[in-house]
Amino acid sequence: MLLKLHVLLLFLLLFFTTSTSSTITTTTKSKEKITTSIPISSGRLLLHSSTYILQTSLGSPPQPLLLSLSTTSSFSWIPCSSSSSPSFSPSSSTTFLPLLCNSPSCPLLSTSSCPSPSSPCSSFSQDTLSLSSSLIFPNFTFSCITTSTSPSQGLLSLSLSPSSFISQTNSFFSSTFSYCLPFFLSTNFSGSLLLGPSSQPKHLKTMPLLINPRRPTFFYVNLTGIRLGRKLIPIQSFDPSSGAGTVLDPGSMYTRLSALDYAAVRDAFRKYVNGTVTSLGGFDTCYDGPVNPPAVTLVFDRLQVKLPPENVMIHSSSGSLSCLAMYGAAENDTSGLNLIGTMQHQNHRILFDVPNRRVGIAREICTVS
Numbered sequence: 001m002l003l004k005l006h007v008l009l010l011f012l013l014l015f016f017t018t019s020t021s022s023t024i025t026t027t028t029k030s031k032e033k034i035t036t037s038i039p040i041s042s043g044r045l046l047l048h049s050s051t052y053i054l055q056t057s058l059g060s061p062p063q064p065l066l067l068s069l070s071t072t073s074s075f076s077w078i079p080c081s082s083s084s085s086p087s088f089s090p091s092s093s094t095t096f097l098p099l100l101c102n103s104p105s106c107p108l109l110s111t112s113s114c115p116s117p118s119s120p121c122s123s124f125s126q127d128t129l130s131l132s133s134s135l136i137f138p139n140f141t142f143s144c145i146t147t148s149t150s151p152s153q154g155l156l157s158l159s160l161s162p163s164s165f166i167s168q169t170n171s172f173f174s175s176t177f178s179y180c181l182p183f184f185l186s187t188n189f190s191g192s193l194l195l196g197p198s199s200q201p202k203h204l205k206t207m208p209l210l211i212n213p214r215r216p217t218f219f220y221v222n223l224t225g226i227r228l229g230r231k232l233i234p235i236q237s238f239d240p241s242s243g244a245g246t247v248l249d250p251g252s253m254y255t256r257l258s259a260l261d262y263a264a265v266r267d268a269f270r271k272y273v274n275g276t277v278t279s280l281g282g283f284d285t286c287y288d289g290p291v292n293p294p295a296v297t298l299v300f301d302r303l304q305v306k307l308p309p310e311n312v313m314i315h316s317s318s319g320s321l322s323c324l325a326m327y328g329a330a331e332n333d334t335s336g337l338n339l340i341g342t343m344q345h346q347n348h349r350i351l352f353d354v355p356n357r358r359v360g361i362a363r364e365i366c367t368v369s
């Protein structure tokens with residue numbers, strides 16, 4: 001399943017990104033006080049990647065590395081092959097340590113992949129990760145990907161997996177974090193990842209965090225419906241036996257609903273707009289010219305989020321088309337998983353509080369222009 005999601009993510013990157021020239025700049029280190037707020041930018045214009053990114057560094061001496069955020073990947077990945085650029089060079093780091101099978105940090109579970117204690121722990125390795133000049137984590141465990149198919153960009157895992165960054169730093173941050181993602185066409189690192197309970201906003205409406213035994217590393221929430229104008233479309237319920245349900249995913253750009261849920265939402269949207277429908281790429285509900293879309297509200301158990309118009313429709317960069325920024329899973333996709341993507345997260349603070357089993361969402365403008 002994880003693999004399928006990764007394939008989906010790569011597919012989306014290829015499918016939806018438009019090519020623009022990329023520039024990467026790194027900040028010069030200045031004196032700063034200890035902060036648990038890490039800047040986030042959209043990768044769209046900076047890297048033509050549909051993910052959101054952090055400026056980090058890895059190794060000794062530190063090598064700058066942009067990492068994208070994921071709450072669905074079990075591990076953090078770093079591209080270590082010279083064929084992918086930019087990539088991390090293990091041989092240039094004095095603190096790099098490939099893990100062995102008998103290491104307590106080795107995340108391999110199956111004994112068949114660990115024939116002897118001195119075998120390598122797959123591609124898992126450790127090195128010093130810096131999120132800022134004051135947030136430095138020695139012996140951070142990640143997968144150092146050296147194959148030619150390695151992802152073009154590293155990824156920081158914020159999942160519930162025991163190997164995620166969140167689990168590895170549990171003693172500092174108590175598995176509590178939040179993020180605000182700026183508008184996807186913004187190039188400023190004006191969003192933020194806030195780590196630890198004391199960094200969080202005090203008054204944030206919350207709802208239960210659900211754990212699904214079929215995918216125990218994902219943060220599920222109880223999305224019960226989507227309201228379009230006055231019409232409430234019920235959404236398939238959380239199901240611990242099948243794994244069905246809804247997750248908030250900062251690694252996916254667009255909301256993906258199961259085929260049935262999407263069809264109901266799309267039909268209500270089209271009925272409300274009452275215009276000539278066309279398609280564009282993976283989107284099937286597009287309109288040429290101005291559109292007056294319905295107000296769209298995500299209805300969770302104990303929390304409602306009314307989306308601002310820029311989180312509902314995506315405007316084509318090369319024409320007058322605009323599309324409903326959601327799509328349906330393939331008919332044969334039986335995962336029953338609804339992913340709420342970053343188009344729908346933009347300019348909201350999303351809090352994950354694992355010890356108290358809570359997820360919070362509140363409007364917060366973190367785009368600057």
Ligand SMILES: *[C@@H]1O[C@H](CO)[C@@H](O)[C@H](O)[C@H]1NC(C)=O
Binds near residue numbers: 097138
């Ligand atoms: C990190 O790993 C090195 C080498 O195994 C070890 O000497 C050191 O004590 C570890 N540091 C921490 C903070 O665990």
Ligand SMILES: *[C@@H]1O[C@H](CO)[C@@H](O)[C@H](O)[C@H]1NC(C)=O
Binds near residue numbers: 188
């Ligand atoms: C945001 O980025 C733009 C373009 O790079 C720049 O002109 C502007 O000054 C930045 N704004 C802030 C507040 O940093």
Ligand SMILES: *[C@@H]1O[C@H](CO)[C@@H](O)[C@H](O)[C@H]1NC(C)=O
Binds near residue numbers: 274
């Ligand atoms: C939808 O549009 C058509 C053609 O413009 C119009 O005749 C019809 O009355 C509209 N329906 C609604 C419900 O607004």
Ligand SMILES: *[C@@H]1O[C@H](CO)[C@@H](O)[C@H](O)[C@H]1NC(C)=O
Binds near residue numbers: 224301302
């Ligand atoms: C989800 O919310 C609905 C409506 O409030 C409730 O009936 C249901 O029990 C909730 N499901 C879970 C797993 O909490």
Ligand SMILES: *[C@@H]1O[C@H](CO)[C@@H](O)[C@H](O)[C@H]1NC(C)=O
Binds near residue numbers: 330332333
């Ligand atoms: C679903 O069907 C498509 C072709 O229609 C196929 O390419 C894909 O592999 C199938 N996926 C699964 C999970 O069966």
